[in-house]
Amino acid sequence: xxxxxxxxxxxxxxxxxxxxxxxxxxxxxxxxxxxxxxxxxxxxxxxxxxxxxxxxxxxxxxxxxxxxxxxxxxxxxxxxxxxxxxxxxxxxxxxxxxxxxxxxxxxxxxxxxxxxxxxxxxxxxxxxxxxxxxxxxxxxxxxxxxxxxxxxxxxxxxxxxxxxxxxxxxxxxxxxxxxxxxxxxxxxxxxxxxxxxxxxxxxxxxxxxxxxxxxxxxxxxxxxxxxxxxxxxxxxxxxxxxxxxxxxxxxxxxxxxxxxxxxxxxxxxxxxxxxxxxxxx
Amino acid sequence: xxxxxxxxxxxxxxxxxxxxxxxxxxxxxxxxxxxxxxxxxxxxxxxxxxxxxxxxxxxxxxxxxxxxxxxxxxxxxxxxxxxxxxxxxxxxxxxxxxxxxxxxx
Ligand SMILES: Cc1ncc(C[n+]2csc(CCOP(=O)(O)OP(=O)(O)O)c2C)c(N)n1
Ligand code: SF4
Ligand code: SF4
Ligand code: SF4
Ligand SMILES: [Mg+2]
Numbered sequence: 001x002x003x004x005x006x007x008x009x010x011x012x013x014x015x016x017x018x019x020x021x022x023x024x025x026x027x028x029x030x031x032x033x034x035x036x037x038x039x040x041x042x043x044x045x046x047x048x049x050x051x052x053x054x055x056x057x058x059x060x061x062x063x064x065x066x067x068x069x070x071x072x073x074x075x076x077x078x079x080x081x082x083x084x085x086x087x088x089x090x091x092x093x094x095x096x097x098x099x100x101x102x103x104x105x106x107x108x109x110x111x112x113x114x115x116x117x118x119x120x121x122x123x124x125x126x127x128x129x130x131x132x133x134x135x136x137x138x139x140x141x142x143x144x145x146x147x148x149x150x151x152x153x154x155x156x157x158x159x160x161x162x163x164x165x166x167x168x169x170x171x172x173x174x175x176x177x178x179x180x181x182x183x184x185x186x187x188x189x190x191x192x193x194x195x196x197x198x199x200x201x202x203x204x205x206x207x208x209x210x211x212x213x214x215x216x217x218x219x220x221x222x223x224x225x226x227x228x229x230x231x232x233x234x235x236x237x238x239x240x241x242x243x244x245x246x247x248x249x250x251x252x253x254x255x256x257x258x259x260x261x262x263x264x265x266x267x268x269x270x271x272x273x274x275x276x277x278x279x280x281x
Numbered sequence: 282x283x284x285x286x287x288x289x290x291x292x293x294x295x296x297x298x299x300x301x302x303x304x305x306x307x308x309x310x311x312x313x314x315x316x317x318x319x320x321x322x323x324x325x326x327x328x329x330x331x332x333x334x335x336x337x338x339x340x341x342x343x344x345x346x347x348x349x350x351x352x353x354x355x356x357x358x359x360x361x362x363x364x365x366x367x368x369x370x371x372x373x374x375x376x377x378x379x380x381x382x383x384x385x386x
Binding site for chain 1: 314318319321322323324325328329355358359360361362363364365367368369370
């Protein structure tokens with residue numbers, strides 16, 4: 001049996017929910033593939049995984065997998081995930097969000113989850129647009145591009161999700177593209193295994209909304225753009241800042257040991273118990 | 282057209298008796314399946330196959346044009362957004378190898 005068939009049978013709700021709802025060629029399906037390959041590599045049992053999402057095209061991912069799943073409200077996936085993790089630290093909680101989901105309405109939750117370095121995995125499908133609701137600009141829409149809410153071009157600067165996550169204090173941050181799908185397997189695996197907040201930003205394409213409004217062509221054309229514009233972290237180190245202008249740096253951007261929220265919280269519980277006993281309580 | 286007739290006998294094997302002919306090189310790949318019920322004819326598998334194994338039919342769906350050229354690299358199944366194409370190899374292939382970013386430019 002081909003490897004991919006084994007993975008489909010094991011991890012996807014193949015007999016109920018396929019073909020999936022995403023448009024032909026949408027990058028989100030490629031990310032779902034990378035996610036199940038990564039989970040397979042970690043060796044975790046399906047019942048130990050919780051996949052949490054918000055609302056958006058990317059937010060539909062939990063529908064298709066055979067893990068514990070939670071499809072929450074727009075922008076709040078990380079808050080639900082934080083609750084799950086603190087209630088049952090043995091679960092591996094993975095959060096899938098869109099760029100609008102994670103950076104606009106959920107932006108505050110994102111920076112604070114990173115600051116706490118809470119042990120969660122956050123995968124962000126960055127397609128530079130609100131795909132599901134019809135192509136409105138998001139905080140990651142680059143300056144000068146068009147959106148239904150920016151017909152005379154977008155005048156704001158974009159958020160750089162990975163750089164924001166590094167600065168905010170996430171223990172692990174990696175960026176990939178759907179074109180470089182094998183790299184994603186490794187990044188997602190590392191983020192899941194990381195004790196601490198693990199972020200994987202995936203540069204994806206929404207050719208149907210963003211691509212169409214900006215005349216970027218088909219899904220294939222947009223993946224060629226990813227291929228031609230990505231540089232690895234290693235190569236980027238040898239390039240001048242002006243050469244890196246407009247390029248996507250892919251690979252592991254940070255991987256560091258920082259205090260983890262859950263560990264610190266356990267210490268608080270110990271201190272509280274000691275405090276109580278010294279009071280004779 | 283007779284003028285365009287080509288000799289299909291591989292070079293250097295003309296003199297060897299039929300039963301002594303060297304076996305054709307074993308293909309790395311047994312078969313490629315395209316599951317039409319899930320395939321959305323996006324063309325990604327065809328566009329990025331490094332060996333032009335796949336082509337697009339008149340309805341826009343991919344088909345296997347040249348199985349012999351397939352190396353079993355697995356990129357078509359890895360990049361298919363719809364889990365609609367599978368490659369069955371003879372031996373364990375490298376496609377599931379750890380992503381190390383080497384494929385990046
Ligand atoms: C509280 C709330 N506000 C707004 C919406 C409408 N809404 C649904 S999805 C979405 C944005 C989707 O964009 P993104 O998160 O980037 O996901 P994509 O569809 O691009 O994957 C919005 C604004 C909502 N469902 N709930
Ligand atoms: S609208 Fe865009 S993001 Fe949503 S499924 Fe279609 S291509 Fe994908
Ligand atoms: S396995 Fe590789 S060579 Fe074979 S059809 Fe797929 S992409 Fe092409
Ligand atoms: S990549 Fe998948 S969905 Fe797209 S044409 Fe090929 S088999 Fe069909
Ligand atoms: Mg989006």
